[in-house]
Amino acid sequence: MICVLTILVVPSLLCTKCMLSFSVISNWKVLMDLESGSDSLSILHGIRFFSMCWIIFGHTYYHLDFKVLKYLQITIELTSQFAFNSITNASLLVDNFFFIRKPVIGLWVNFVIMVASVVGVGIQNYIRDFPPTNLFIHADVEQRTQLMMETYYPPLHHLGPHCLGIFVGYYLRQKMSPKSFHWKWHILAWILTFAFTTSALFGVHPWNNDLPGTGKVATVLYASLSRMSWTIGLAWIVIACSTGCGGFLTNVLSWKPLIPLSRLTFMVYMVHPLIQHVFYSTLREGIQARNSLAVFIYFGFVISSYAFEWLYACYLKLLSSELEKLYSKSKKPFEKETDPKKSCSWGRHDQEKIIQRTNRSQDI
Numbered sequence: 001m002i003c004v005l006t007i008l009v010v011p012s013l014l015c016t017k018c019m020l021s022f023s024v025i026s027n028w029k030v031l032m033d034l035e036s037g038s039d040s041l042s043i044l045h046g047i048r049f050f051s052m053c054w055i056i057f058g059h060t061y062y063h064l065d066f067k068v069l070k071y072l073q074i075t076i077e078l079t080s081q082f083a084f085n086s087i088t089n090a091s092l093l094v095d096n097f098f099f100i101r102k103p104v105i106g107l108w109v110n111f112v113i114m115v116a117s118v119v120g121v122g123i124q125n126y127i128r129d130f131p132p133t134n135l136f137i138h139a140d141v142e143q144r145t146q147l148m149m150e151t152y153y154p155p156l157h158h159l160g161p162h163c164l165g166i167f168v169g170y171y172l173r174q175k176m177s178p179k180s181f182h183w184k185w186h187i188l189a190w191i192l193t194f195a196f197t198t199s200a201l202f203g204v205h206p207w208n209n210d211l212p213g214t215g216k217v218a219t220v221l222y223a224s225l226s227r228m229s230w231t232i233g234l235a236w237i238v239i240a241c242s243t244g245c246g247g248f249l250t251n252v253l254s255w256k257p258l259i260p261l262s263r264l265t266f267m268v269y270m271v272h273p274l275i276q277h278v279f280y281s282t283l284r285e286g287i288q289a290r291n292s293l294a295v296f297i298y299f300g301f302v303i304s305s306y307a308f309e310w311l312y313a314c315y316l317k318l319l320s321s322e323l324e325k326l327y328s329k330s331k332k333p334f335e336k337e338t339d340p341k342k343s344c345s346w347g348r349h350d351q352e353k354i355i356q357r358t359n360r361s362q363d364i
Contacts, residue, residue: 045262046253058090099165114163122224161231177243197233272305
């Protein structure tokens with residue numbers, strides 16, 4: 001009798017859940033859930049969102065075709081400004097995402113891989129005679145594309161930050177905390193964090209302006225150590241904010257409204273270059289390189305990218321994930337069973353209801 005009721009009820013339950021998967025309201029509630037997982041660090045949501053915004057800002061310049069620019073002399077002056085190095089080195093923010101991915105791996109193996117990555121990047125830079133990073137003074141599109149293919153896309157250049165993230169994850173998993181350290185050590189740690197991150201971000205300034213001190217040795221050292229320097233600063237920020245030593249920064253990075261935006265990060269990263277290319281390819285006249293104009297365009301890219309992904313998540317992404325779950329669940333009740341209480345995969349509550357109905361029919 002239980003098996004008969006199971007066969008009759010399972011399709012109706014699956015059909016109801018399948019129809020609910022098309023509900024925009026239900027998908028919206030899932031997307032807007034402000035509760036972070038118990039096994040995740042809440043500050044990582046803020047790191048994902050702000051890193052994504054910075055990457056879009058860098059791509060606002062990188063995806064711009066130099067052919068549409070007017071007054072190239074102004075463009076050269078713009079790229080030589082000190083603050084513009086935060087755009088030149090926007091690729092460092094990509095390493096934030098490699099840093100926060102923490103699979104299980106042996107610590108000594110992890111250390112060897114991290115050192116090998118740094119050494120390998122230095123050797124490649126020396127042999128290939130590359131600049132320290134993809135500089136904007138290289139207006140040749142082919143040259144910039146080649147640098148991207150050999151120094152940005154290969155995983156070798158991101159293994160160091162990734163491995164350092166594993167060490168940080170291990171440290172936090174062991175429930176260790178720098179709270180017991182003297183306040184002087186905390187100040188020193190924040191000073192070093194500022195020094196490491198700013199040197200990585202703005203250290204490329206001499207190469208952008210043809211200043212002294214940009215020889216072969218300096219180029220190799222910067223190319224091989226800049227990403228690690230940036231990630232070391234990020235490591236302290238994550239440790240401090242995760243253990244109650246981050247102050248107001250913890251409140252900013254763990255702000256709950258950033259959780260839904262953090263969930264959209266991956267697809268925003270995939271779709272925003274398409275939006276930028278469509279915009280730049282449809283320009284009917286040249287534009288002047290001005291930071292004020294770039295900021296205005298940048299906010300348009302951010303809003304349109306997140307709006308597009310929001311619609312996609314509500315209508316397609318969550319729908320496909322829910323249907324996939326239902327499909328995997330629908331196969332389990334018809335698999336070989338020995339215990340009727342374990343025969344239904346949609347939940348113990350539903351199973352108990354079926355058993356109660358069966359008992360009532362038998363009593364009647």
